[in-house]
Structure formats: structure tokens, C-alpha cells
Amino acid sequence: MMKIEVIKNVFESNDTYAQKNRQHFKEKNVFVVNIISSPGAGKTSVLEQLIPLIKKQIQVAVIEGDLYTTKDADRIGQLGIEVVQINTEGACHLDARMITQAAGRIHLEETDLLIIENVGNLVCPAEFDVGENMKIHISSVTEGNDKPLKYPLIYEKAQLVLLNKVDLIPYTEFDLAAYKEDVQNINPNLVCLSISARSGVGIKEVAQWLVEKVKKQNEDAGLL
Amino acid sequence: MMKIEVIKNVFESNDTYAQKNRQHFKEKNVFVVNIISSPGAGKTSVLEQLIPLIKKQIQVAVIEGDLYTTKDADRIGQLGIEVVQINTEGACHLDARMITQAAGRIHLEETDLLIIENVGNLVCPAEFDVGENMKIHISSVTEGNDKPLKYPLIYEKAQLVLLNKVDLIPYTEFDLAAYKEDVQNINPNLVCLSISARSGVGIKEVAQWLVEKVKKQNEDAGLL
Numbered sequence: 001m002m003k004i005e006v007i008k009n010v011f012e013s014n015d016t017y018a019q020k021n022r023q024h025f026k027e028k029n030v031f032v033v034n035i036i037s038s039p040g041a042g043k044t045s046v047l048e049q050l051i052p053l054i055k056k057q058i059q060v061a062v063i064e065g066d067l068y069t070t071k072d073a074d075r076i077g078q079l080g081i082e083v084v085q086i087n088t089e090g091a092c093h094l095d096a097r098m099i100t101q102a103a104g105r106i107h108l109e110e111t112d113l114l115i116i117e118n119v120g121n122l123v124c125p126a127e128f129d130v131g132e133n134m135k136i137h138i139s140s141v142t143e144g145n146d147k148p149l150k151y152p153l154i155y156e157k158a159q160l161v162l163l164n165k166v167d168l169i170p171y172t173e174f175d176l177a178a179y180k181e182d183v184q185n186i187n188p189n190l191v192c193l194s195i196s197a198r199s200g201v202g203i204k205e206v207a208q209w210l211v212e213k214v215k216k217q218n219e220d221a222g223l224l
Numbered sequence: 225m226m227k228i229e230v231i232k233n234v235f236e237s238n239d240t241y242a243q244k245n246r247q248h249f250k251e252k253n254v255f256v257v258n259i260i261s262s263p264g265a266g267k268t269s270v271l272e273q274l275i276p277l278i279k280k281q282i283q284v285a286v287i288e289g290d291l292y293t294t295k296d297a298d299r300i301g302q303l304g305i306e307v308v309q310i311n312t313e314g315a316c317h318l319d320a321r322m323i324t325q326a327a328g329r330i331h332l333e334e335t336d337l338l339i340i341e342n343v344g345n346l347v348c349p350a351e352f353d354v355g356e357n358m359k360i361h362i363s364s365v366t367e368g369n370d371k372p373l374k375y376p377l378i379y380e381k382a383q384l385v386l387l388n389k390v391d392l393i394p395y396t397e398f399d400l401a402a403y404k405e406d407v408q409n410i411n412p413n414l415v416c417l418s419i420s421a422r423s424g425v426g427i428k429e430v431a432q433w434l435v436e437k438v439k440k441q442n443e444d445a446g447l448l
Contacts, residue, residue, distance in 0.1 A: 038262045038263045038264060038344070038346075038367075039262045039346045039367055039371060039374070039375060040262060040364070040366065040367025040368050040371060041367075066374065067347070067374065067375065068374070068376065069373055069374055071370055071373065071374060090347075090351075090377070092316065092345075092347040092348050119347065120262070120346065120347075120374070120375070121316075121345060121346070121347050121348075122262075122263045122344065122345070123291070123314075123316040123343065123344075123345050123348070124316050124345075124347070124348065127314075140264070140366065142264065142364065142366035142389065142392070143262075143263055143264025143265075144264050146295060147263060147264060149293055149295065150263070150290065150291065150292070150293055150295060150344070151263060151291065151344070152292065153314070165366065167395070168366070168392065168395055168396075171391070171392055171395055172392075172422075173422075198396075198397075
């Protein structure tokens with residue numbers, strides 16, 4: 001009798017890779033964040049501001065996800081840290097297997113914090129665990145304050161949301177109180193920090209928040 | 225011998241529905257546009273400005289795509305036109321079969337222009353033909369001028385790009401000349417109009433451009 005093998009679920013296979021990644025990162029004592037936003041919310045610009053502050057205290061490496069170009073990786077590479085580019089060739093998100101391959105090219109032994117900049121897309125990347133410790137969502141005031149209710153999954157899954165471009169609030173109808181209330185209703189544990197990659201507002205606080213998360217993990221690992 | 229049926233390609237099945245939609249819209253003499261953008265680029269806000277001008281001249285109906293909510297449909301419904309909501313329940317784009325179902329609930333005999341507002345996503349919706357006459361891309365200056373090179377597919381497939389939020393250019397580093405040059409290099413036939421849903425700049429011109437497209441199709445149909 002012929003046996004037909006059924007591929008159960010694309011997510012199951014992804015989750016298997018994600019768990020392996022997570023175990024591997026833990027063994028290497030690397031804290032991993034997965035940054036997810038709409039196109040143009042400012043992922044790369046925020047990293048350009050954040051990384052110089054962070055790398056004074058801990059070792060940082062970056063995996064850059066993009067459809068076709070190396071434009072973002074070129075920018076991050078100028079910060080003098082290790083960067084690996086993943087071109088998805090049209091695929092709308094990074095999956096765990098891509099991260100396995102890219103992480104194999106990073107000196108994890110010398111890395112404290114690995115930052116993954118996902119493809120610019122607010123829908124699909126939120127569905128894929130890549131083995132990260134934490135998802136960070138970057139939102140921008142120019143997208144409007146209705147986004148948490150319209151794209152709730154990333155707000156449910158993230159631990160930190162950075163509200164970027166707050167310097168532009170005076171020139172928009174963005175309702176900060178309504179935004180924060182919606183965020184709170186979706187995920188009461190979500191930390192929400194207001195920033196501007198352009199003016200620099202809030203960047204120091206984010207850098208400090210992240211460095212403390214990494215140091216705390218290192219302490220916890222030492223105690224085990 | 226057991227026959228194993230292979231589902232060839234999700235796009236093939238989608239294209240079959242898209243062709244049927246296209247034929248059906250043609251028979252009913254309805255011009256169909258598929259609006260694609262990042263989350264928060266201003267699809268709904270632009271429609272709120274455009275539709276009151278357009279509906280003075282021709283009959284308009286709208287299909288609203290959203291993951292879960294009816295927030296956009298509620299706004300468009302207030303303009304006194306026919307609106308049908310598609311909730312994709314997490315799916316990252318509208319496909320042709322969804323449009324077949326939604327169009328069945330619209331009075332196409334009384335419709336000249338059917339506007340489809342796709343899910344906010346710059347990657348996936350560009351890949352799916354839904355039977356439209358034309359894709360329209362809404363870009364916004366706050367997303368940055370690097371988007372054509374980073375997300376080329378929508379620029380290749382669209383006939384019209386509306387560059388929104390130009391009132392915010394003075395508060396950003398947006399390079400309009402570089403943007404237009406990149407657009408031109410990707411798709412020399414792409415019409416690019418600068419607008420602001422907030423200030424109203426350029427809205428009249430877009431309304432006129434669209435109404436003329438619809439009227440020209442009606443004339444061409446009369447000549448056949």
C-alpha cells in the first residue's frame with residue numbers, strides 16, 4: 001500500500017527550527033530581539049541611533065531582512081558592527097530557517113545582543129516565531145492611532161513597542177491617549193516608549209532598557 | 225492505480241477567479257481599481273477626500289479589505305455610497321475569490337467605478353490579481369524615499385502612484401527628486417501625483433484623472 005506523506009503545517013516546521021534557534025542562542029548566551037514594523041516606520045533609522053549607545057556597553061550584531069536590496073545592511077554596517085543580510089527574494093517575512101542560516105555566519109560567542117530587523121510588513125512577520133527572546137514593534141505616529149485595533153497580533157506578541165516620529169505629532173491628528181489606551185487593552189504588559197529617531201527623543205531610554213534586559217538574562221544564566 | 229491530484233499553484237486558481245471577475249466587471253461596464261499601500265499610508269483618508277468629488281460625476285462603490293475590523297468601512301459608509309466589508313481574519317491580502325463574493329453583494333448595474341481598498345501591506349497584495357483594471361499605489365513621504373527600490377513589485381504593477389502627506393515634506397528628509405527618479409527607472413509608464421489627504425493638495429486632480437479613465441472605458445465600450 002502506498003504511503004502518502006502529508007506536510008502537516010508550515011508553522012509546525014517553522015516552530016521546530018525556532019525552538020532549535022532558541023536553544024542555540026541560549027547556549028551561546030545571546031539575547032535576541034525581532035523587530036517588526038510597517039515599511040517606513042523607521043526600523044533602520046532607530047537602529048542607527050540606538051546601536052552606537054548600546055555597543056558602548058555590550059556586543060551587538062544585526063541580521064537584516066529585506067526583499068531584494070542591501071540598503072539597510074549598508075547603513076547598519078557603517079556602525080562598525082557585524083551585519084548579515086537575508087534577501088527573501090519577495091517573501092514577505094523572515095522565517096526560523098532563514099535565521100538558522102544567517103546566525104551560522106555570526107560570531108555568537110562574541111555577541112550579547114542579536115537584533116533581527118524583519119521585512120517591512122505589519123501582518124505576516126508577526127505570525128512567525130524565529131527563536132527570538134522578544135518581539136519589538138516600531139509604530140509611527142504618521143501611520144495614525146488606529147493601528148493597534150487594526151493590526152492587533154503584533155501588539156499581542158510584542159514585549160516592547162516604540163512609538164516613533166513623535167516629533168511629527170503637532171503636524172498630524174495622532175491621538176496619543178487613544179493609542180495608549182488601545183495598546184493597554186490589547187496587551188496590558190506591553191511596554192510603550194515614545195521616541196524620535198530624527199530628534200533623538202527617547203533613544204537613550206530605549207538603549208538603557210535593552211541593555212538591562214540583556215544584563216538581566218546574563219545574571220539569570222549565571223545563577224542557574 | 226491510485227490517482228494523486230496535485231494542487232498546482234495557489235496563484236493559478238487565483239488567476240482563474242481573477243479572469244472571471246474581470247470578464248464580469250467588463251460585462252457590467254464597471255471600472256475597477258485595487259488600492260494597495262503600507263498600513264497608515266492613508267488609503268481611507270484619501271478615499272474620504274476623493275469620493276465626494278467623484279460621486280458628483282459617476283457612481284462609486286467600495287469593497288473594504290481589513291483583517292478584523294469594520295473601522296474603514298464605517299468611515300467610507302458615511303459618504304453615502306455602497307460599501308461591502310471583507311474581513312480576512314488575519315490573511316495578509318485580498319484574493320480574487322474574496323472579490324467574487326463581495327462583488328456579488330454590490331449593485332454593479334448601477335456602478336461605474338468600483339474601488340477596492342486592500343489590506344494594509346506593501347508586499348503580499350501586489351502579488352494577487354483580483355480582476356481589477358488598474359492597481360493604484362498610495363505611498364507616503366513619511367515612509368521615506370527609499371521605498372520604490374525596496375518594494376519594487378507594486379511600482380512595477382501599478383498604473384498610478386499617489387504620493388501622500390506631501391504637506392509633511394518640510395518636517396522630514398524626504399528627497400522628492402530621488403523618489404521620482406527611482407519610480408521612473410522601475411516603471412517609466414507609472415503616473416505619479418503628489419497629494420495630501422490632510423491639506424487637500426492634489427485631490428481634485430486625482431478625482432479628475434480617475435473620472436476620465438472611467439469615462440474613456442465607457443466610450444471605448446460604446447465603440448465596440
